[in-house]
Amino acid sequence: MPPQLDLRRDEDMEYLYIPARQEENVSIEAGQRAGFLAVDPSLLSVKIACDFPIYVYVSTASRFVLLKAENLPITRKQLQQVQSGGRRPFFVPQDFAGSLKALAAQNLRALASNTDMDPATRSRQTYAISKALLAGVFTPDADRRRVEEASRCVGDALTDLIGTGREALRHLILAESHDPGIYTHSLNICVLGTALVHYLHPERPREHLQDLAQGFLLHDIGKIDIPWEIWTKPDKLTESERELVQKHPLYGFQRIEKFERISEEARRIVLHHHEHCDGTGYPFGLSAEEISEAARICAIIEPFDDLTSDRPYHKRVTVFQALQTMKEEGMQRYDFDLYKAFLHFFRDVSNPGH
């Protein structure tokens, strides 16, 4: 049974910690049973107010011990205690998930641009927290403000991280998940799209990249207005279902219409990301010169991420196979120069030290 694309999933908090070693899974599982969330120690600093209680796991006694009580500031000594165990997680009761999420959002840009941290951990953690922040956002009853804030926060942080160099970007791409969630797909498109624009135009100001990052992140936001059963259908869609699916760029565009801070280019990514250079795309059947460069980039990385991820209607394939399939299905629909640039970009980024 292939995995389901479930737009309603909100299993976000588990991503505030990614276990690096097997023994950490023991404490995480024990934590889950006891109603605790595992959190990465890099999220804490004495400068940041944390109103939640902090517990640590004592493996010799197999129990959780309170280190800091609720509403008290964390002391330098306590912080040292949490962080002295390498990347061992600390634990917070699940009732404090809201405070934790707020802290993660506040800290995300500082984390993404902290070049004192090794690039692998920094990228993995930035991706994990971004995923956590987006997970509950892409739901049919999503609050406009929440979508706007989360997409800005994540888009800005990913842009910061991409700006810190190729090694961090390489690890960011390695950290990508390829599960069927809509937010992971959005996150991947944001990483690849923003990084490709930066690769093509390194001189562009950070603010411009941040605007595009938000557009890439939100490109599929209109999917939440279509019954989720359609997205999980493993069989061929009926004519009317296909027509509905092809409306998601329009629905997305309508959803972001009232955003206070979103650029024209970001709006065009959302509206035009399924347009093809040969006029065979939707919803308008535009020609190449009518589609912005960022939307043409999105049209290339969209099938790429789709093919390299598990979907109800197919199993993921390798990067090489995905590029090959795209070529076989018809290069005329893509901007060929951008497709070539994407190949070069991918080759450069995949080779450490290149």
Ligand SMILES: [Fe+2]
């Ligand atoms: Fe998409």
Ligand SMILES: [Fe+2]
């Ligand atoms: Fe789409």
